[in-house]
Amino acid sequence: MTTMRAQRLDTATREVSVRDVPIPDPGPGEVLIKVAYCGICHSDLSLIDGTFGSRLPEVTQGHEASGVVAALGEGVTDWQVGDRVIPAAGRPDFTCVECKRANFSGCLNLKLMAFDYDGGWAEYTTALALSLTRVPDTVSMRQAALLADAVATPYGAVVNTAQLRVGESVGVWGLGGVGTHIVQIARLVGAAPIIALDLVPEVRERALELGADLAVDPTAPDAADRIREATGGRGLDTAFDAVGVPATFEQARWSVRVGGRLVVVGMSNQSIELGDTMTLGLARVAILGHLGYKNEDIATLADLVARGRLDLSRSVSDVVALDDVADGIRRLEQHEGNPIRILVRPGDDVD
Known part of the structure; x- marks a missing residue:
């Protein structure tokens, strides 16, 4: 052949x-x-x-x-x-x-x-x-295919770029393939609370089932208030924008606490605005772009799936x-x- x-x-x-x-x-x-x-x-x-x-x-x-x-x-x-x-x-x-x-x-x-x-x-x-x-013998080939990007990129964003720590608060904008796995990895490393934001009610419900503590409609008038309330008024330690458009970037940015982190994982060809440098400096927010993963991350994830620590079912x-x-x-x-x-x-x- x-x-x-x-x-x-x-x-x-x-x-x-x-x-x-x-x-x-x-x-x-x-x-x-x-x-x-x-x-x-x-x-x-x-x-x-x-x-x-x-x-x-x-x-x-x-x-x-x-x-x-x-x-x-x-x-x-x-x-x-x-x-x-x-x-x-x-x-x-x-x-x-x-x-x-x-x-x-x-x-x-x-x-x-x-x-x-x-x-x-x-x-x-x-x-x-x-x-x-x-691929470990106990990991299905279907789940193995997810590891080289759909799960490894979220892992890289959470662990390598954000360097998320136990007990830090997290917001995730967009709960498709990348955002869903950011929620799961963030929970795995001990983030709390994890706030999931998506336009679709069924997707928000799924995020709660997979590890989010709170699910919010980002277009709701009280969305910002709910994030503040869930974080004791501080704002998020880290926000993950898994969509990468101006609306999600802007909302995620203003949801982050002073000195927090915004990790942009989703990508588009749309432009974003950072505003004046005085406000940016006073906020001391680190805006971090993220792409991909390290090869060794795939092996780490395969082991976590094999041990039952990460459920991709x-x-x-x-x-x-x-x-x-x-x-x-x-x-x-x-x-x-x-x-x-x-x-x-x-x-x-x-x-």
């Missing part, structure tokens, strides 16, 4: 198709992965609608994958065919100043899976052997076949059923 089924995006016309393409050969230091599942993320939608760009005229999307090693490239000795793995969604260039310091996750020229090279909405994909994380909202990927994209775009994550299944069901 020399060909496989794969989704392809024409980055000029924005047309999506599923067709037969050659199976890629793993290069030196790479492995070929038979994809089990791969998530549909809002950043995938942003590439399709042109909000984000790609360096390629055509690309296979999908950057949240799990699968099985199918072949080894030259020089790969630490992995075997049949190993269950999660590929990280980035490739360092190994030449920049950060890579020369062995800070590969901080690579200045990091190539992103599904943007700069082909991703996981396909029967097979390739990955650097050093970027792989082993509700995170897979549905699974669609590869040929139905366009329907999965539509359902996420239209928030049909308020999914946390819809997965693409390129082949047969795998567990």
Whole structure:
């Protein structure tokens, strides 16, 4: 067999198709992965609608994958065919100043899976052997696919960027795939109270079931008062904007206490305003942008899931076949059923 089924995006016309393409050969230091599942993320939608760009005229999307090693490239000795793995969604260039310091996750020229090279909405994909994380036997391949972004990015935002501490108060704006997992990770590290904000009542109720202490409609006239009351009048220690538009950024910013932190996780092409420098200085609020995760974060999360410390049983909202990927994209775009994550299944069901 020399060909496989794969989704392809024409980055000029924005047309999506599923067709037969050659199976890629793993290069030196790479492995070929038979994809089990791969998530549909809002950043995938942003590439399709042109909000984000790609360096390629055509690309296979999908950057949240799990699968099985199918072949080894030259020089790969630490992995075997049949190993269950999660590929990280980035490739360092190994030449920049950060890579020369062995800070590969901080690579200045990091190539992103599904943007700069082909991703996981396909029967097979390739990955650097050093970027792989082993899937524990007790972790399903469906949940494993969530770890490389849908859960790892929230983990990175909470643990690495915000450096959240036990007992600190948290607000989360937007409770889709990223925001839902920020709530769960924040609870795991001991944040209290956790306040979830979303426009949809069913989504707010789900956030309470998954670990939030309070759920608030951000458009309610008393939204700011409820946040203040829940934090003893201080305001939030840390706010996470998982939407990344001016309305959520502005509300999150003014909900943070003096000297608190605002972590912007959601991304859009819309501009935000910081106001005058005097007010900004007096507030002493740290505004932190966040992107991605460290590769070792995936292994930490896989271990937490395996030990039963992190429950992702509700995170897979549905699974669609590869040929139905366009329907999965539509359902996420239209928030049909308020999914946390819809997965693409390129082949047969795998567990």
